[in-house]
Amino acid sequence: MTLRRVLVANRGEIALRIIRACRERGIESVAVYSDADVGAAHVTAADASVRIGPAPPRDSYLSIPAILEAARGSGADAVHPGYGFLSENAAFARACEAAGFIFIGPPADVIERMGSKIAARALMIAAGVPVVPGRTPEDQTDAGIAAAANEVGYPVLVKASAGGGGKGMRTVRGASDAPALIAAARREAVAAFGDGTLYVERLIERPRHVEIQIFCDAFGHVVHLFERECSVQRRHQKVIEESPSPALTADLRARMGDAAVAAARAAGYRNAGTVEFLLHGDGESAPFYFLEMNTRLQVEHPVTEAVTGVDLVQAQLTVAAGGALPWRQNELRQRGHAIELRIYAEDPGAGFLPQAGPLLLYREPRGPGVRVDSGVREGDRIPIEYDPLLAKLTVLAETRPQAIDRASAALRDFPVLGIRTNIPFLLRILAHPAFQAGHVDTGFIDAHLSTLLGGAEVPQEAVAVAAAAAGDAGAERGPGGLSRSPSPWTALSGWGR
Amino acid sequence: MLILRAGDRDYKATVHTDGTVSIDDGSPIPLRATGAGLVRVGSGSGQQAWVAASGSTRWVFLNGEVFELDAQDARRRRPAATAHAALVAPMPATVVRVDVAPGATVRKGDTLLILEAMKMELPIRAPADGVVRAVLCRARDLVKPGVPLVEME
Numbered sequence: 092m093t094l095r096r097v098l099v100a101n102r103g104e105i106a107l108r109i110i111r112a113c114r115e116r117g118i119e120s121v122a123v124y125s126d127a128d129v130g131a132a133h134v135t136a137a138d139a140s141v142r143i144g145p146a147p148p149r150d151s152y153l154s155i156p157a158i159l160e161a162a163r164g165s166g167a168d169a170v171h172p173g174y175g176f177l178s179e180n181a182a183f184a185r186a187c188e189a190a191g192f193i194f195i196g197p198p199a200d201v202i203e204r205m206g207s208k209i210a211a212r213a214l215m216i217a218a219g220v221p222v223v224p225g226r227t228p229e230d231q232t233d234a235g236i237a238a239a240a241n242e243v244g245y246p247v248l249v250k251a252s253a254g255g256g257g258k259g260m261r262t263v264r265g266a267s268d269a270p271a272l273i274a275a276a277r278r279e280a281v282a283a284f285g286d287g288t289l290y291v292e293r294l295i296e297r298p299r300h301v302e303i304q305i306f307c308d309a310f311g312h313v314v315h316l317f318e319r320e321c322s323v324q325r326r327h328q329k330v331i332e333e334s335p336s337p338a339l340t341a342d343l344r345a346r347m348g349d350a351a352v353a354a355a356r357a358a359g360y361r362n363a364g365t366v367e368f369l370l371h372g373d374g375e376s377a378p379f380y381f382l383e384m385n386t387r388l389q390v391e392h393p394v395t396e397a398v399t400g401v402d403l404v405q406a407q408l409t410v411a412a413g414g415a416l417p418w419r420q421n422e423l424r425q426r427g428h429a430i431e432l433r434i435y436a437e438d439p440g441a442g443f444l445p446q447a448g449p450l451l452l453y454r455e456p457r458g459p460g461v462r463v464d465s466g467v468r469e470g471d472r473i474p475i476e477y478d479p480l481l482a483k484l485t486v487l488a489e490t491r492p493q494a495i496d497r498a499s500a501a502l503r504d505f506p507v508l509g510i511r512t513n514i515p516f517l518l519r520i521l522a523h524p525a526f527q528a529g530h531v532d533t534g535f536i537d538a539h540l541s542t543l544l545g546g547a548e549v550p551q552e553a554v555a556v557a558a559a560a561a562g563d564a565g566a567e568r569g570p571g572g573l574s575r576s577p578s579p580w581t582a583l584s585g586w587g588r
Numbered sequence: 589m590l591i592l593r594a595g596d597r598d599y600k601a602t603v604h605t606d607g608t609v610s611i612d613d614g615s616p617i618p619l620r621a622t623g624a625g626l627v628r629v630g631s632g633s634g635q636q637a638w639v640a641a642s643g644s645t646r647w648v649f650l651n652g653e654v655f656e657l658d659a660q661d662a663r664r665r666r667p668a669a670t671a672h673a674a675l676v677a678p679m680p681a682t683v684v685r686v687d688v689a690p691g692a693t694v695r696k697g698d699t700l701l702i703l704e705a706m707k708m709e710l711p712i713r714a715p716a717d718g719v720v721r722a723v724l725c726r727a728r729d730l731v732k733p734g735v736p737l738v739e740m741e
Binding site: 258275278279282326441442444445446447449451452454475499502503506507508509511512514515518545547549550551552553554555556557558559560 | 590592594595597599601603607609611612614617619625627629630635637638639640641642646647648649650651652653654655656657659678679680681684704705708709710
């Protein structure tokens with residue numbers, strides 16, 4: 092079977108990533124967009140595009156009828172869901188298959204099983220994969236959740252059973268905090284996933300988050316593509332990912348890889364997936380626990396592509412079209428060290444508050460070993476309705492210290508002006524002695540927050556640049572703030588390209 | 589002369605006719621524009637900086653740090669803040685819930701209301717002990733940045 096036209100049911104950088112992969116092999120791409128994304132980068136890049144509704148996600152990127160209608164109308168034969176939105180929605184995968192479209196991902200029943208934390212845990216326990224103590228109470232009232240928290244033992248995590256990406260998740264340290272936090276988790280779960288079912292789990296204090304990329308085809312081939320260390324997180328969302336993990340020995344890596352392959356086999360998996368583990372402590376015998384399985388392409392897949400040299404999206408298209416996996420386990424190697432930094436439109440100094448507004452100036456870095464996946468351009472307006480991820484910067488170098496140096500240099504060459512981003516914050520993480528020593532766990536950002544936020548000191552050079560660009564205080568003028576009135580600035584050589 | 593404000597700190601800038609700029613009467617800093625929004629700052633080859641403007645705000649990117657300065661003509665200074673503090677929306681958002689009514693006595697850190705933006709809940713908390721004078725929004729309102737939500741005294 093051959094794919095001829097793929098509808099990309101997503102937006103931003105991941106939509107562009109998939110559109111480019113399609114183009115490389117002569118597959119036509121169809122973009123979808125909401126009213127907030129008219130003229131967005133992913134829309135102009137695709138061979139065709141279809142409006143699917145108003146800006147709110149539930150009326151557009153989360154609307155199964157609107158996306159299926161777009162697929163039918165555009166003559167697509169397959170649908171790629173990207174990550175987020177409908178990517179882990181079994182009903183969507185099932186509806187695609189029922190309508191005659193190939194869903195580029197695992198079968199709907201696998202998404203369903205792994206999306207239910209109860210079913211996934213039961214499956215992992217049966218397959219001999221270690222799991223964290225926890226439960227989803229049958230009594231789903233707030234009181235029922237609080238009772239389950241008591242039984243599991245504080246501290247606990249209360250999570251959206253349907254969820255992922257940290258949405259609808261709260262840490263509860265004692266019974267007195269429980270009512271307010273359970274209610275908040277429930278509201279976020281309903282808003283993000285349309286399902287308020289909650290799950291309670293023992294909190295493993297300051298674990299590392301280490302995940303294994305797996306890939307399966309329809310012929311029973313299952314491989315893992317090593318680990319990604321994703322411990323640097325804020326509000327339970329990943330900020331920096333790297334491979335190899337500074338914590339794994341060769342033996343521990345092999346055991347976690349075997350566990351991930353066992354998990355994938357038990358799930359009856361197909362296509363690209365990720366098995367997330369919590370790793371507790373250091374050393375050869377550090378215990379690891381199955382956290383969840385992400386039944387889709389991950390945001391951080393470029394890290395794996397960098398160290399293994401494979402193209403995961405191409406392999407997704409191959410396997411979805413009924414082809415065999417392009418690689419065997421013994422052909423896969425980890426080479427060098429890769430680090431991905433997520434560039435978010437957010438204000439770390441204000442509790443990582445998402446930012447919306449115009450990108451007055453936006454210039455991506457380039458150079459050997461530097462990859463930028465982005466969905467925005469200078470002059471774009473960042474809408475409020477969606478995830479604040481602007482771009483992913485992924486670097487590859489021979490060693491971890493060299494990768495940190497390369498990432499730092501690239502960030503200093505990545506100016507984004509007009510809205511606040513986490514670029515200065517990322518640079519301070521890279522410079523932090525604990526990060527450089529590889530001593531990271533999921534509490535890293537909270538533990539070092541005051542150091543990472545930096546000071547308010549403005550160097551004279553920055554003030555001088557601002558003053559020269561100021562001229563008179565006028566309207567929005569974008570890069571340079573060049574004004575038409577005569578000023579010393581306009582007389583400077585080389586200006587005004 | 590220009591006043592550039594960053595946080596609560598004012599910098600006095602003098603732009604000289606030769607293109608150099610002095611800050612707070614310090615020694616002149618050479619600047620050379622090299623492209624759209626791109627500037628070389630300092631003597632010798634200097635450092636690379638990027639700059640953009642929006643209204644009176646000047647954004648500068650220098651060595652991986654971002655600075656937001658408000659440019660003001662020295663003759664037209666802003667009035668000082670008043671005693672009545674209005675809590676404003678920090679960004680475009682939806683009001684999820686309002687927890688206080690006019691006349692309510694609140695303690696510093698109490699949640700006054702909850703906003704939602706980009707699928708995240710953002711509690712708006714009392715910046716100090718006080719009394720709520722007015723509630724200017726309702727649940728499900730869409731609010732723009734800078735719009736007052738609650739007035740306190």
